[in-house]
Amino acid sequence: MNIPITSFPRIIIIGGGFSGIALAKKLSKQEVQVVLLDKNNYHTFQPLLYQVSTGGLEPDSIAYPIRKVLKNFPNFHFRLANVTQIDDKNNTVITDIGNLKYDYLVVASGSTTNFFGNAEVEKHSMAMKTIPQSLNLRSLILENFEDALLTSDLNERNALMNFVIVGGGPTGVELAGALAEIKKGILPKDYPDLDTRSVQINVIQSSDSILKGMSEKASEKAEDFLEKLGVNVWKNLRVTNYDGKTVTTNTDLVFETATVIWAAGVKGALIKGLDAADFVTRSNRLLVNSFNQVKGYKHIFAVGDIACMVTDDFPNGLPMMAQPAIQQGRQLGDNMLRLIEGKPMQPFIYKDKGTMATIGRNKAVVDLKRFKFQGIFAWYIWMFVHLFFLIGFRNRMVVFVNWVYNYVRFDREARLIIRPYKKKNKV
Numbered sequence: 001m002n003i004p005i006t007s008f009p010r011i012i013i014i015g016g017g018f019s020g021i022a023l024a025k026k027l028s029k030q031e032v033q034v035v036l037l038d039k040n041n042y043h044t045f046q047p048l049l050y051q052v053s054t055g056g057l058e059p060d061s062i063a064y065p066i067r068k069v070l071k072n073f074p075n076f077h078f079r080l081a082n083v084t085q086i087d088d089k090n091n092t093v094i095t096d097i098g099n100l101k102y103d104y105l106v107v108a109s110g111s112t113t114n115f116f117g118n119a120e121v122e123k124h125s126m127a128m129k130t131i132p133q134s135l136n137l138r139s140l141i142l143e144n145f146e147d148a149l150l151t152s153d154l155n156e157r158n159a160l161m162n163f164v165i166v167g168g169g170p171t172g173v174e175l176a177g178a179l180a181e182i183k184k185g186i187l188p189k190d191y192p193d194l195d196t197r198s199v200q201i202n203v204i205q206s207s208d209s210i211l212k213g214m215s216e217k218a219s220e221k222a223e224d225f226l227e228k229l230g231v232n233v234w235k236n237l238r239v240t241n242y243d244g245k246t247v248t249t250n251t252d253l254v255f256e257t258a259t260v261i262w263a264a265g266v267k268g269a270l271i272k273g274l275d276a277a278d279f280v281t282r283s284n285r286l287l288v289n290s291f292n293q294v295k296g297y298k299h300i301f302a303v304g305d306i307a308c309m310v311t312d313d314f315p316n317g318l319p320m321m322a323q324p325a326i327q328q329g330r331q332l333g334d335n336m337l338r339l340i341e342g343k344p345m346q347p348f349i350y351k352d353k354g355t356m357a358t359i360g361r362n363k364a365v366v367d368l369k370r371f372k373f374q375g376i377f378a379w380y381i382w383m384f385v386h387l388f389f390l391i392g393f394r395n396r397m398v399v400f401v402n403w404v405y406n407y408v409r410f411d412r413e414a415r416l417i418i419r420p421y422k423k424k425n426k427v
């Protein structure tokens with residue numbers, strides 16, 4: 001890998017997501033050698049992936065080169081590498097570009113879509129966890145309308161214009177809101193020959209409310225916003241299968257559809273090895289103590305989505321969200337320096353800064369510790385927070401300008417089929 005040998009302890013970080021970047025920033029000015037490995041050369045701002053999928057933003061405005069985030073730090077090294085295994089006996093990570101020894105290892109590999117073992121659903125439905133996946137979804141949505149225009153088979157046309165989103169969490173809700181706006185504002189102009197009133201957008205939620213982690217008020221209001229936008233919200237309904245044409249559920253209800261978007265869950269992106277570690281089977285997350293040490297190891301840590309830190313307030317582990325990831329990354333940076341200096345580490349305490357989701361133009365729900373509000377003010381807050389946390393001045397500017405343009409013009413100009421998506425068993 002051509003990493004220089006120094007007298008400083010070597011810390012390898014796997015993953016340049018929210019937690020990995022926060023950690024690397026803390027450590028890079030210190031007397032340690034930091035090696036960050038990621039299979040992409042960019043950081044992805046996942047909260048805005050749905051806007052890429054729906055043509056609201058270009059992908060490069062939510063991605064940022066990892067090398068640029070950490071430029072000018074002499075002890076920092078980035079390598080574009082897919083880590084395939086951790087050899088804990090020899091303190092070595094095994095990657096597709098070679099192996100590297102570590103003094104300390106931090107797993108910050110995030111999460112992947114959880115299909116809960118249903119291989120057929122996984123094969124036929126669309127995930128939205130990465131930029132390539134979002135671009136696939138964008139292409140598929142647009143291709144569906146092109147195909148709907150060509151077919152004379154009514155059932156086929158309806159299936160092409162029927163969208164099923166599985167999961168009523170923030171991702172499902174935000175995506176449904178964006179699709180509803182496309183239906184209202186874009187489709188009638190782009191496809192005047194198509195009866196786009198028959199476009200159906202369905203959100204299927206297995207429990208009795210959407211936005212489960214948020215307040216009752218936020219959940220009710222979000223449902224109200226969605227229904228006003230014409231989205232069908234199905235609660236207490238569980239998807240049992242999707243064969244590429246038909247979604248079956250735990251009731252008699254079925255959906256004939258060419259597009260299922262799976263936003264029903266995520267699981268830790270586990271890497272092979274770490275045989276002594278404890279992990280939570282259902283969510284595939286590594287159990288860590290309050291110092292983010294992986295249980296069973298002294299020199300191996302985990303932060304962000306992959307780490308399951310159980311607290312009194314969060315008996316199933318801290319939420320798989322950006323804030324815990326960023327806060328853990330920062331705190332671990334301080335703790336690793338303490339550890340190296342022989343000082344005691346400080347336990348991590350999560351500061352819950354609130355949760356929010358937007359449901360299209362002028363509509364959002366925000367739950368802060370003391371205040372909960374919904375509507376246009378919440379929407380402004382949502383926009384401000386997302387702009388603030390985006391990495392890079394150019395990205396902030398581009399996203400802001402796009403949002404203003406889309407708002408004023410009721411438009412989404414990134415509705416482009418750049419890389420056609422070939423779905424197996426297309427309707």
Ligand SMILES: Cc1cc2nc3c(=O)[nH]c(=O)nc-3n(C[C@H](O)[C@H](O)[C@H](O)COP(=O)(O)OP(=O)(O)OC[C@H]3O[C@@H](n4cnc5c(N)ncnc54)[C@H](O)[C@@H]3O)c2cc1C
Pocket residue numbers: 014015016017018019020037038039040042043044045046047048049050081082083084108109110111128129170171269271303304305306320321322323325356
């Ligand atoms: C569609 C969507 C919307 C979301 N919306 C919100 C929101 O509104 N608010 C919020 O707080 N959170 C949101 N989240 C969750 C939030 O993005 C995650 O909690 C956060 O990204 C976790 O940070 P992380 O550092 O653990 O992992 P990530 O940010 O996922 O980064 C993991 C990194 O590890 C790399 N990697 C993984 N495996 C390997 C390997 N084997 N080798 C090399 N590199 C590897 C990946 O390429 C990636 O760069 C959303 C997530 C999604 C998918």
